[in-house]
Amino acid sequence: MKxxxxxxxxxxxxxxxxxxxxxxxxxxxxxxxxxxxxTGKNIVLDCTKLxxxxxxxxRLFLGVLKNAKSQKSHVYxxxxxxxxxxxxxxxxxTSLFEFK
Amino acid sequence: xxxxxxMRMLKPFFSSVATRTTLLVLMLIAAIMVVAGLWQVQKVRTxxxxxxxxxxxxxxxxxxxxxxxxxxxxxxxVNTAAAYAQTEARHEVRSYEVLHRLxxxxxxxxxxxxxxxxxxxxxxxxxxxYAPTLVRNPENGRLxxxxxxxxxxxxxxxxxxxxxxxxxQLDCGYWCLPYADSISTKRAMVTYSVPLxxxxxxxxxxxxxxxxxNWVKAIVESAKPYDYCQAMVLSRDSMYISCPDPQWExxxxxxxxxxxxxxxxxxxxxxxxxSGMDGTDTLMKDFSLATSTGQExxxxxxxxxxxxxxxxxxxxxxxxxxxVMDSPNRLRAFMLxxxxxLLATIALVLHLVxxxxxxxxxxxxxxxRQIAEGHFDVQLPSIKTHDEIRHLRDxxxxxxxxxxxxxxxxxxxxxSKASIESELKVANGIQMSMLPKIFPPYPERxxxxxxxxxxxxxxxxxxxxxxxxxDEKLFFCIGDVSGKGVPASLVMAxxxxxxxxxxxxxxxxxxxxxxxxxSMSDMNDTNMFVTLFIGVLDLPTGRLRYSNAGHDAPLLVGxxxxxxxxxxxxxxxxLPGWKYTPQETTLSPHTTIFLYxxxxxxxxxxxxGQFGEERVKQVATQAVEHQRQAPDLxxxxxxxxxxxxxxxxxxxxxxxxxxxxYTKEHLVERIERSITLANDVQEVPRLxxxxxxxxxxxxFDMSVTMQMNLAIEEAVVNVMNYAYPAGxxxxxxxxxxxxxxxxKFTIIDSGTPFDPTAKEEVDTTLSAEERPxxxxxxxLVRQLMDSINYERIDGKNVLTLRKKL
Numbered sequence: 001m002k003x004x005x006x007x008x009x010x011x012x013x014x015x016x017x018x019x020x021x022x023x024x025x026x027x028x029x030x031x032x033x034x035x036x037x038x039t040g041k042n043i044v045l046d047c048t049k050l051x052x053x054x055x056x057x058x059r060l061f062l063g064v065l066k067n068a069k070s071q072k073s074h075v076y077x078x079x080x081x082x083x084x085x086x087x088x089x090x091x092x093x094t095s096l097f098e099f100k
Numbered sequence: 101x102x103x104x105x106x107m108r109m110l111k112p113f114f115s116s117v118a119t120r121t122t123l124l125v126l127m128l129i130a131a132i133m134v135v136a137g138l139w140q141v142q143k144v145r146t147x148x149x150x151x152x153x154x155x156x157x158x159x160x161x162x163x164x165x166x167x168x169x170x171x172x173x174x175x176x177x178v179n180t181a182a183a184y185a186q187t188e189a190r191h192e193v194r195s196y197e198v199l200h201r202l203x204x205x206x207x208x209x210x211x212x213x214x215x216x217x218x219x220x221x222x223x224x225x226x227x228x229x230y231a232p233t234l235v236r237n238p239e240n241g242r243l244x245x246x247x248x249x250x251x252x253x254x255x256x257x258x259x260x261x262x263x264x265x266x267x268x269q270l271d272c273g274y275w276c277l278p279y280a281d282s283i284s285t286k287r288a289m290v291t292y293s294v295p296l297x298x299x300x301x302x303x304x305x306x307x308x309x310x311x312x313x314n315w316v317k318a319i320v321e322s323a324k325p326y327d328y329c330q331a332m333v334l335s336r337d338s339m340y341i342s343c344p345d346p347q348w349e350x351x352x353x354x355x356x357x358x359x360x361x362x363x364x365x366x367x368x369x370x371x372x373x374x375s376g377m378d379g380t381d382t383l384m385k386d387f388s389l390a391t392s393t394g395q396e397x398x399x400x401x402x403x404x405x406x407x408x409x410x411x412x413x414x415x416x417x418x419x420x421x422x423x424v425m426d427s428p429n430r431l432r433a434f435m436l437x438x439x440x441x442l443l444a445t446i447a448l449v450l451h452l453v454x455x456x457x458x459x460x461x462x463x464x465x466x467x468x469r470q471i472a473e474g475h476f477d478v479q480l481p482s483i484k485t486h487d488e489i490r491h492l493r494d495x496x497x498x499x500x501x502x503x504x505x506x507x508x509x510x511x512x513x514x515x516s517k518a519s520i521e522s523e524l525k526v527a528n529g530i531q532m533s534m535l536p537k538i539f540p541p542y543p544e545r546x547x548x549x550x551x552x553x554x555x556x557x558x559x560x561x562x563x564x565x566x567x568x569x570x571d572e573k574l575f576f577c578i579g580d581v582s583g584k585g586v587p588a589s590l591v592m593a594x595x596x597x598x599x600x601x602x603x604x605x606x607x608x609x610x611x612x613x614x615x616x617x618x619s620m621s622d623m624n625d626t627n628m629f630v631t632l633f634i635g636v637l638d639l640p641t642g643r644l645r646y647s648n649a650g651h652d653a654p655l656l657v658g659x660x661x662x663x664x665x666x667x668x669x670x671x672x673x674x675l676p677g678w679k680y681t682p683q684e685t686t687l688s689p690h691t692t693i694f695l696y697x698x699x700x701x702x703x704x705x706x707x708x709g710q711f712g713e714e715r716v717k718q719v720a721t722q723a724v725e726h727q728r729q730a731p732d733l734x735x736x737x738x739x740x741x742x743x744x745x746x747x748x749x750x751x752x753x754x755x756x757x758x759x760x761x762y763t764k765e766h767l768v769e770r771i772e773r774s775i776t777l778a779n780d781v782q783e784v785p786r787l788x789x790x791x792x793x794x795x796x797x798x799x800f801d802m803s804v805t806m807q808m809n810l811a812i813e814e815a816v817v818n819v820m821n822y823a824y825p826a827g828x829x830x831x832x833x834x835x836x837x838x839x840x841x842x843x844k845f846t847i848i849d850s851g852t853p854f855d856p857t858a859k860e861e862v863d864t865t866l867s868a869e870e871r872p873x874x875x876x877x878x879x880l881v882r883q884l885m886d887s888i889n890y891e892r893i894d895g896k897n898v899l900t901l902r903k904k905l
Contacts, residue, residue: 019785019788021784021785021788021813022781022784022813022817023781023782023783023784023785052806052809052810054810054813054814054817054877054880055814055817055876055877055880056817058876059874059876062868062871065868066868066869069868069869082803083802083803083806083807086803086807087810087880090879090880090883090884091862091864091876091879091880092864092865092866095865096867096868096871
């Protein structure tokens with residue numbers, strides 16, 4: 001599991017690659033720390049290469065969203081495959097996030 | 101027939117109070133007047149009759165007095181003359197002087213002739229018969245001397261019925277029988293004679309006075325009190341001296357006449373009259389003057405008669421009775437007429453008066469009828485008088501107001517009743533919707549068959565049953581709330597909701613009941629309670645855990661009939677803090693557990709006999725014998741039996757039947773794998789490899805494989821996180837089994853008892869800010885797998901996830 005964060009066009013973009021399962025979640029949480037201060041910037045979570053996500057991953061996404069909302073920033077998700085989209089649908093997350 | 105038509109015609113006439121009252125009063129008045137009138141007429145008749153009697157008697161007495169006076173005068177004159185003549189008449193020359201004295205002494209001038217009849221050859225110079233006579237000429241009243249005796253005229257002496265003969269024989273004064281004066285005047289005559297004695301005291305002459313009887317008729321005719329009165333004088337030889345028909349005088353012998361005509365009453369009367377009696381008699385008499393005696397002319401007559409002793413005549417006055425009654429009869433007719441006129445007048449006046457009095461009543465009746473037709477605002481007629489009708493009107497007015505008010509109330513009540521009824525209907529709908537409705541409820545499952553039915557005695561009832569499958573466990577319950585109707589239904593709804601709520605996080609039936617009891621005892625102000633049986637059937641194993649709260653023990657209908665042994669705990673809601681005991685048994689496949697409420701055993705027929713536990717067992721035994729354990733068949737049999745027993749009687753209590761059959765078949769296993777992991781999340785990749793391997797073996801595609809991965813990871817991580825205390829090392833074993841129907845993962849750990857299925861479901865509709873971070877794991881497991889099932893077996897937590905292939 002690999003997580004990278006880049007600043008692009010004034011947005012913070014997080015790229016996920018591989019399986020975001022319970023085992024990978026603690027490292028990923030550390031990797032996402034830079035998104036903590038996102039004032040004035042929107043966040044994009046790029047899931048193009050994300051293969052798998054469990055509830056631990058979803059919790060991280062929800063944490064990012066809650067933090068961003070408190071700083072009046074938007075969180076966009078891009079590149080999600082159908083499998084992961086169905087997990088989002090099962091948990092009601094599709095109505096929380098904005099998708100690109 | 102005619103009578104009935106007549107009565108029908110009269111009916112409306114008599115239905116009027118005015119007419120009826122008038123008739124009644126008229127009848128009363130008529131009766132009184134008729135009685136009074138009859139009495140009066142009778143009285144008048146008596147008075148008139150009495151008056152006629154005395155009048156006639158008085159008249160008759162007067163007549164007799166006059167006649168007697170005349171007779172007496174004649175006798176006096178003759179006797180006086182005779183006293184003088186005793187000696188004087190012995191001298192021939194003095195005989196006329198004697199006669200003159202006699203005629204002079206006749207005060208009434210009734211003596212028409214006086215005669216001296218001398219003894220045979222008393223004066224030889226005058227021959228054998230010498231009878232000097234002095235006759236009063238009827239024309240001029242002069243007295244003419246005559247001598248009627250002589251050799252050629254001896255009738256005075258020779259006739260047997262002569263004064264000469266009788267006076268000589270009797271030697272005293274003698275009145276002869278009346279006779280017609282054939283010699284001189286041809287008038288009715290009578291002669292009084294007295295004897296004259298010589299010095300030897302032998303009779304030498306008889307002094308006679310001839311009396312013409314025309315005055316007798318005049319006296320009686322003038323004495324008649326009424327014109328219609330007929331006066332008659334009868335001589336002692338029953339010849340008429342005087343009678344209305346002059347032709348009869350001196351010609352008719354009444355006795356002979358009566359004998360001839362066979363008129364006994366007349367004959368008897370005549371005999372009485374001539375025997376010297378006075379009296380009154382009633383007989384039929386012909387008052388016409390014609391001589392014929394036709395019966396048809398006779399009428400009732402009253403005959404008064406009295407005797408004149410000296411001459412031995414009988415004077416009689418006859419009056420027709422009808423004539424006497426003339427005036428009373430006229431009075432009667434008049435009174436009758438008066439009565440009719442009076443009654444007619446009274447009828448008219450009375451009818452008009454009563455009609456006038458009844459007029460307000462009639463108006464009132466019309467108004468009342470309008471009120472009766474629903475026009476409550478009708479103005480009642482105003483009554484000016486202060487009488488009973490005014491009272492009636494006032495009472496009606498009160499009634500009208502009360503009626504209007506009452507109808508308003510009634511409408512309100514009816515409306516509210518209708519609304520209550522419709523609410524009850526809704527309540528019934530709600531209650532029924534709380535119960536499982538679709539049978540068979542789990543057509544996709546091959547391990548369970550259920551049939552249940554609830555028939556409330558009222559619109560809403562206090563029975564309940566429920567079941568649902570959670571985590572491969574069938575939670576079911578049956579209960580009976582004390583009482584019936586709306587209160588029971590409310591408690592039923594609460595009980596059912598509590599069952600669902602509590603059993604959502606609690607799989608042990610004893611704890612479910614204990615929890616429910618706590619809640620229900622706390623809020624039980626109305627002291628209502630529920631008998632309840634809760635069972636939790638582990639579908640994979642057939643293990644049945646149950647707890648009973650005072651409910652009827654269910655029957656186990658398998659290859660034989662058994663009663664499930666239940667502890668007798670108290671019903672739910674009675675006592676807070678009661679610890680309900682857990683019980684357990686294992687159902688062998690194809691065994692039906694049959695639960696019911698006391699509405700079954702206590703179902704009553706029309707003689708109040710109860711269906712009873714024995715009959716329930718009988719039906720169940722027959723079901724065993726006929727292999728009819730299948731829930732739908734079993735419930736149908738039981739229902740038919742109880743309906744047949746109850747017959748036409750009204751259902752007395754709610755009736756609930758619930759039959760659950762465990763139909764688990766053991767299938768051949770295709771895959772059986774297992775892996776044991778440490779309770780560390782870093783083991784998750786190993787787990788993923790294990791799941792992938794199983795999925796590959798079953799030929800799942802990428803998407804399903806990922807779903808399985810996700811579900812198993814979430815379940816296992818949950819166990820790793822919570823089964824063991826923090827920092828405590830332990831193992832988690834994962835077994836995978838699959839047959840042709842189902843894939844099953846079993847996660848087993850030996851940590852502290854922990855039921856992840858008891859966790860509350862996350863709400864996926866909340867916004868980002870509201871949503872808690874945790875709780876997603878089990879939610880995902882439930883979403884992805886067909887069932888999740890927790891059991892604590894032999895000190896181990898056993899979590900089973902199933903996915904249908």
